[in-house]
Amino acid sequence: MQKLQIASVLAEQAKKMGKVLEHEQFDLLNVQLRAGEEIPAHSINNTSIIIVRKGDVVFNVEGEDVSLTAEDVLLFDPNEKHSLKAITEVDILIVKLK
Numbered sequence: 001m002q003k004l005q006i007a008s009v010l011a012e013q014a015k016k017m018g019k020v021l022e023h024e025q026f027d028l029l030n031v032q033l034r035a036g037e038e039i040p041a042h043s044i045n046n047t048s049i050i051i052v053r054k055g056d057v058v059f060n061v062e063g064e065d066v067s068l069t070a071e072d073v074l075l076f077d078p079n080e081k082h083s084l085k086a087i088t089e090v091d092i093l094i095v096k097l098k
Contacts, residue, residue, distance in 0.1 A: 002021075004020060004021060004028075006020060006030050006091075006093075008032065008091060009032060010032050010033075010034055010089055014033075014034055014037060015032070015033055015034070015037050015039075016030070016031070016032040016033075017029070017030070017031050017032075017039075018030060020093075024098070025097065025098055026095050026096060026097050026098055027095075027096045027098070028093065028094070028095055028096075029093070029094040029096060030091070030092070030093060030094075031090075031091075031092040031094065032089075032090065032091050032092070033057070033084075033086035033089070033090050033092075034086060034089055035086055035087065035088050035089055036085070036086060037085070037086050038083065038084065038085045038086070039083060039084050039085075040083055041060070041081055041082065041083040042081070042082070042083070043078075043079045043080060043081045043082065044076065044078070044079075044080075044096060045078055045079060046078055046096045046097050046098060047075070047076065047077060047078055047096075047097045048075075048076040048094055048095065048096045048097065049073060049074070049075055049076075049094070049095040049097075050068070050073065050074040050075075050076065050092060050093075050094055051073050051092065051093040051094075051095070052068045052069060052070050052071075052072055052073075052090065052091075052092055053070060053091040053092065053093060054070055054089070054090060054091040055069070055070070055086065055087070055088040055089050055090030055091060056068070056069050056086075056087040056088045056090065057084055057085065057086050057087060057090045057092065058084065058085050058087060059074060059082050059083070059084045060082060060083045060084070060085075061074075061076070061080055061081075061082045062080055062081055062082070067087075
């Protein structure tokens with residue numbers, strides 16, 4: 001068992017992106033954005049699961065806008081091009097499968 005604590009840092013800094021945990025089967029990343037902040041289009045070579053812990057965010061996936069809240073989970077297939085924009089302050093977990 002391993003307990004992780006992911007603190008909110010947006011009061012001290014803008015846009016936070018980083019790896020929280022590295023495991024042989026997956027990486028766990030955390031993204032925190034203030035309202036209006038964006039991450040430009042990119043793709044990931046792995047299947048990834050997006051879990052919104054807090055806030056509202058819009059992902060553009062292969063040209064289609066997908067709105068997510070803390071009630072949603074999004075699954076990316078490898079190499080799907082996507083970008084995102086925080087509508088409100090957001091805290092997102094990304095599980096990148098290996």
